[in-house]
Amino acid sequence: MDTPDKTQITPTSNLSKFEDSPVFKYIDSLSPIELAKSKQADNVFSSLAFLSPSSLFPSPQIGCHRESRHHFLSLSTSKALQSGHESNASEGASKVDEQSDMYDEHLGCLKNDCSSKGTSSNLLNDQLDLATEFPRTLKYDCRSPEGNFEACDEIPKNTSVGVAEEERSPFQRNRDECEKRQFHKRDLPKKCRVKEIDESAGCDWVAALSDVADMWTMNSFIIHENTDGQDRRKADSGTTSFISTIMQFPLDNANNLENAESGDPSSSCKQNELGEPVTDRAQSILSTSLLDKLVVSDSGLKKDDKEENCNQSSHQQVGIRRRCLVFEKSPGFGLHLNSLLNISKGQSPLSKSIPSSMDRGEVPDDKRAVVTENSSETPATLGGNESDHNSPEKKRQKFELVDESAACKRCNCKRSKCLKLYCDCFAAGLYCIEPCACQDCFNKPIHENVVLETRRQIESRNPLAFAPKVIRSTDNVLDSLGETNKTPASARHKRGCNCKRSSCLKKYCECFQAGVGCSLSCRCEGCKNSFGRKDGGYESVYDGDNLEAHDVNASEEKSDIVIGKDQEHPHLSVPPPDISRLPFAYRGKLAAFFPHSIKSSLQLCSTQEPGSSDSSSCHPGLDSNLHGIPESETPEIPEHKGLTLVSKPTSPKCKRVSSTPNLPCTSSSTAWRSRKLILRSVPSFPPLAPP
DNA sequence: GAGTTTGAAACT
């Protein structure tokens, strides 16, 4: 393909020179398209001008979330680029299109359905466009003949990885990177993970970063302008340190962001993620800051590759930074609510001990909850390490402990493509991740559009489909449901179960699984729910007063109830609810119901210095937000005061029992990293209040 | 690990 000499056309000035060249004029005279292309490129340049080439290159460090950025960032540009370079991109795009067609095909039915409804077809089409444009954009970015992205070629030249990567499709790379990240996650020393966690604490800094986007871009630009190795190093380190500075963004700024949540798009990652109208400024700012964050990582990689010849340790560090960057930017374009909330939770007052405990290889608290659950009678294991999980019966434990996303749902879907509520991950609003054994899974970030659209459809059928299934009340909410006996945490399954043969004593029963008693709304037969029978009977002993006392810290304390019960009543013939699987789901749904509150608390938390030893200001923030939600923001039964949503998080009791502090941040970080919060789906929730 | 049971979700 006739591409200009890429070395000549790096920055804008070079581009101008190039356009002034006789060759260009000749080409220009031959093809009016070329002229248009140039102009488009200029337009594009306004947003991409100072982007690092590497930031546009779908390199490993960019990982799975890259496409998301393109969804809201580069789409306009991709169109412009695409129009001008269709021929250039077509080759690469064809491959990608095959994959895009994959979910295009899947979307076919959805599309038709939407068309029939005549409501969201346009939106869907847009999403379809995005789905196909994104890969093209990626491809284009890497091979752009426009000199702007010089280093796109530079990186592959300098890194064998880059060369190999470039030969594969962006989707393939993205997918592989997801896997790589999982791999790294497992194999990296825990110490490194600690650093990662600490750095990832700034996950919600995207908004804050927007304010300094220009500085970022300058830094990144310097990196590429500088040919001197030392200078490059300086620039890199400077940029990196700048990141650190950013990561320590003061609290008040975050509060400002929170205050500006609705008004200032740049302050709301969600809004960008939501796919709803976002201002150009927000897009550009956000994208710029995000991209430039990537630049830092990339430049670091280049330095390592060039000067240390792919030193492995450097790669590890780079790997960490990569993940942190991906992690950091996640909120901007595809977070998972569950992850968000977990992060908030993760920055609980005890998170200050993350490093030390991680170094000791101790089990995070939320993972300890898993241990507690699975070995309820061996509290000694609470502070145990992985050596405790070698026995076959503890396979699952070990699995969950080894896997950082301990509390994440996993599915094994074979036919639903993980796009139905059958899929636990999907139902919980989670993307499927590596531990899932699902087949033909579409519930992945790369199929974000499919996922979101499917969610929309399901929600259109049942607005509460993704809402928390369990509600909790301190007063008359349950009475309104015909429930009079206050059972554990006064929580009830919203819809009730329909058990016929399990007597509501197994996890087949949703009520039981959720750790709540059956209510009159249940249609179960022979209910023997140990958490509370439908007929009002009580199989197990609970301290109602204590339970009510937990209302203050509902999300934290519920599991205490459950685990406490289990520990205090080991005679129960059935295991306690699977706590390890609940927190994400419930928190996620909780977040979906109270996005503002969650966001606020997150912002509050994120204001915390990464690795800060004092996160006390964070955790209460979450709680206060969760419990101080304005009634106007409680879509479900807003008229009922005291209504809270049951969350089944980690065991506070474990916290107390354990000698090691709570480490929810570990799983939080992982969850954040490995799954994207579907904030976009939050606003898709229809008003749940009665019309 | 394979097969069975179960009940929710989806479909008609």
Added chain:
DNA sequence: CAGTTTCAAACTC
């Protein structure tokens, strides 16, 4: 809305 089918988790062996 009820009946049926599909589905995947839970469970059993």
